[in-house]
Amino acid sequence: MLSGNSVSQDLQPTILSYVKDLPNLCSLAGLVCTLLAIYFCILGVYYAAMIGMIWAVAFDWADGLIARRMKGRTANDQMFGVQLDSLIDIVNYGVAPAILLLSYGNFDPLFLPVAFIMLAASAIRLSYFNTFGLSGGSKYTGLALDSNNIILVFIFLFESFFSAGAFSIILYVSGLTLAALNVSQIKTPKLNGNPINVYLLAIYTLVMTGVYGWKLL
DSSP: OOOHHHHHHHHSOOGGGGGGSHHHHHHHHHHHHHHHHHHHHHHTOHHHHHHHHHHHHHHHHHHHHHHHHOSSOOHHHHHHHHHHHHHHHHIIIIIHHHHHHHHHTTTOGGGHHHHHHHHHHHHHHHHHHHHHOSBTTTEEESOOTHHHHHHHHHHGGGGGGSOHHHHHHHHHHHHHHHHHHHTSOOEEEOGGGSHHHHHHHHHHHHHHHHHHHHHHO
């Protein structure tokens, strides 16, 4: 005779069954972009890394947009998608920017504290959001993590105007500033909930891809 727990476990979907869910595929595509960004950061091919970082944001926004429009998703589908998205966000917006800073600083130990602060602020910010959600149902508390990539990709446009040493300081200060904003009490709007902002991000992503692709030539 099977116990109640055995029956319950038999009825649970398999882990990989969630991979076929389209929003989760978008989340994983974003993770691939971030992996490539980290890879190119370590190699010192920063323009390629910028393309990976901005496409990670695009796929992150796409998964939420698709999830909201899909019908027939179960509560478990939604819960799994939220957890997957949250875990990938740490890599996209915490690990990747921290490795960018470390790599551009030639892995000097002086950059380790700021890299840790950036990563810790991302983890704390995301944990806070997962606990309390949106403030007033429409605004984030603290700068949204996807803004880290959007801003850093823009800042890197000016990298060629500075010496490597000077720009590493700019990244150093930018990393500290973003980390402080991530865990601050400022209220920022939920950008990816507005269709106009989705189009603007799509244009921004394509423009940055074109610019950095041209720089790679």
